[in-house]
Amino acid sequence: MTGGILPQEVQKRLLEEGWTKAGYAICFDCLDGRSSLIGKPPVKDFQADVAEFFGGDVAEHTFGCRGAQFAVMKTLADYVAENGSREYAKVIVTDPLCHYTTVIAAEMAGFELEEAVHRGYPEYRVEAKNFAERIERVKKEKGKLPALIVVTHADPYYGNLNPVKEVGEIAREYDIPYMVNAAYTAGVMPVNMKEMKADFLTVSAHKSMASLGPLGFLVTNFEWAKRTFESSTMVTHWSGRAFGKKIPSLFGCSVGAVPLVSAMLSFPYVVERVRNWNEELEKVRWFIGEMEKLDDVMLIGDRPHRHHLMHFETPVFWEISKRHKRKGFFLAEELNRRGITGIHRGMSKHIKLSTYSLSWDQLKKVKDAFYEIAESYTSG
Numbered sequence: 001m002t003g004g005i006l007p008q009e010v011q012k013r014l015l016e017e018g019w020t021k022a023g024y025a026i027c028f029d030c031l032d033g034r035s036s037l038i039g040k041p042p043v044k045d046f047q048a049d050v051a052e053f054f055g056g057d058v059a060e061h062t063f064g065c066r067g068a069q070f071a072v073m074k075t076l077a078d079y080v081a082e083n084g085s086r087e088y089a090k091v092i093v094t095d096p097l098c099h100y101t102t103v104i105a106a107e108m109a110g111f112e113l114e115e116a117v118h119r120g121y122p123e124y125r126v127e128a129k130n131f132a133e134r135i136e137r138v139k140k141e142k143g144k145l146p147a148l149i150v151v152t153h154a155d156p157y158y159g160n161l162n163p164v165k166e167v168g169e170i171a172r173e174y175d176i177p178y179m180v181n182a183a184y185t186a187g188v189m190p191v192n193m194k195e196m197k198a199d200f201l202t203v204s205a206h207k208s209m210a211s212l213g214p215l216g217f218l219v220t221n222f223e224w225a226k227r228t229f230e231s232s233t234m235v236t237h238w239s240g241r242a243f244g245k246k247i248p249s250l251f252g253c254s255v256g257a258v259p260l261v262s263a264m265l266s267f268p269y270v271v272e273r274v275r276n277w278n279e280e281l282e283k284v285r286w287f288i289g290e291m292e293k294l295d296d297v298m299l300i301g302d303r304p305h306r307h308h309l310m311h312f313e314t315p316v317f318w319e320i321s322k323r324h325k326r327k328g329f330f331l332a333e334e335l336n337r338r339g340i341t342g343i344h345r346g347m348s349k350h351i352k353l354s355t356y357s358l359s360w361d362q363l364k365k366v367k368d369a370f371y372e373i374a375e376s377y378t379s380g
Helices: 008-016 025-029 043-053 064-082 100-108 128-142 164-174 222-228 258-274 277-291 315-323 327-337 360-378
Strands: 058-062 088-094 112-115 145-152 178-181 200-204 216-220 298-300 309-313 350-354
Touching (some): 043 216, 058 064, 064 200, 088 100, 088 128, 112 128, 128 145, 145 164, 277 309, 277 360, 315 360, 327 360
Parallel strands (some): 088 112, 145 178, 178 200
Antiparallel strands (some): 058 216, 200 216, 298 309, 309 350
């Protein structure tokens, strides 16, 4: 989650400007009954900037990336129902390493899921042609096209970048709505939904936009914004109450507290750091090369690696854990003693980590720590 770490200056401002003193601090100046319309602080302008930054037309902040995904799927579920399912089946085609929230959102919206297959160990690569194959399978079995294609830009298990642009071209060819889940990429590397040919982009602010959670964004185009962000039309039977500014797909009104303010304060920093992505990638590849010099340690995932999330097979630490009194917990504890946190406690056979935003000196310190731990338990 290194892409979600707040800059120190932002942490300082949140305290000094009093944003942490009340729960929904920005709501005191809400005039329209929806946090995304607030002008002081300039939430409305900020969301327009977010949309432009990611190549979209309209953006709304959400309760995490999962809230954004659900909004898309609820919109498509309604769209299928309105059209009497004449054109689309209530099926989503997605990648086989999507985040669990994609599956849960689909379940909540009443969709079936079909997965495009991957190559398997050790790369787990997904190819665009696999999506076309799955679309044809749905078409054959259901007599209709799937209602939505979902691709996770970088999967959360191996950090593989999926072929989002190529799948976007397939989506256009079949005329199927297309969503890219950029939870692990939007805010750390260049992301443009128009280049991906996507109709929807879902973003996790606390994973990749240097913000507190839970906060996400849903970015879309003008065409789909009319449906996805449609305001409430219900009028209650007895009291006659109406909530015309609320957006049902976003549960009426989204986060109006510190997470949103933190994202606003961090945004200039995020815009700037995306420009340095090539240097971050250079660090990632250097680190992989150094780690693989350890006995039998191997990167699992795509090569050359194109994301900061790395998954290593680490038999050297697995063997140590078998005879260590702390079992698999020893590795995280040894790293913690050296001032390095983030490795999942109890894991030693496989480890996932990210080096995003570390300086070269910090990166070398992490590498040296793994070397020291391996040597201290295997020497002699």
